[in-house]
Amino acid sequence: MQVMNSTMQMEASTPLPIKLEKSPYEVVHHLSSSNAVVVFSTTNCCMSTVAKRLLFNLGVGPTVVELDEHAAGPDIKAFLYQLAGTTRQPPIPAVFIGGKFLGGVEALMANHINGTLIPLLKEAGALWL
Template identity: 70%
Template sequence: MQVANKSGIRMGSGIAMNTTVDAGATHEVLNMESPYETVGQLASSNAVVVFSMSGCCMCTVAKRLLFGLGVGPTIIELDEHPAGHDIQAVLYDLCPDGQQSIPAIFIGGKFLGGIETLMAYHINGYLVPRLKEVGALWL
């Protein structure tokens, strides 16, 4: 499990995102211009991303389902993240009217949706093949 605020990834408007390679030998700095770009960068660079709130029961359901299937998603806890409010506003814009924006699940760089969509994919048998397709599952 990867948690963004513990792995050194910082996001937000004008905040640099640092990635360390070879135990600190090389640093790559990407400047994110907006929360939209931050969300896009995280979604495109990870097979599965879950934007979550630490006290949200539906977020816990989504994470447990993915962990139970053997997926190790990148998890961004918005209530513990310095740019969490800005990112949550971006996620709200992505959701169709009337849908809850948290949890927000991205698979293969594309916005899947919230808990309702994740559960529907799982029940209908589409989730596991999609996870295999993006490399989140190998079996």
């Protein structure tokens, strides 16, 4: 499995190798604990685009995992459903900041609107100013 490690532009990304023999939990845990911001996304999801654009516009270069482009994507998505604790609300995009599961686009936007997103990003080392 490859994961895209993005810099300041959504188009600029470098593949990061992820071993397929790892369990979905191990993949999610490894990526979220070794990157300041991780977005588990699908390429055709408009809410995923909203989440990624917000982070990029804030100056964050999240690690983006496009689940529909990888063999382990369905298993990771199923794990994210369990992590989100619901079957009604889709877990994609799933945003991790500082190794912690923030939630989906609703949680990301709520934190942005109430002013807590920037401090979270700074604490995680995703922003320096």
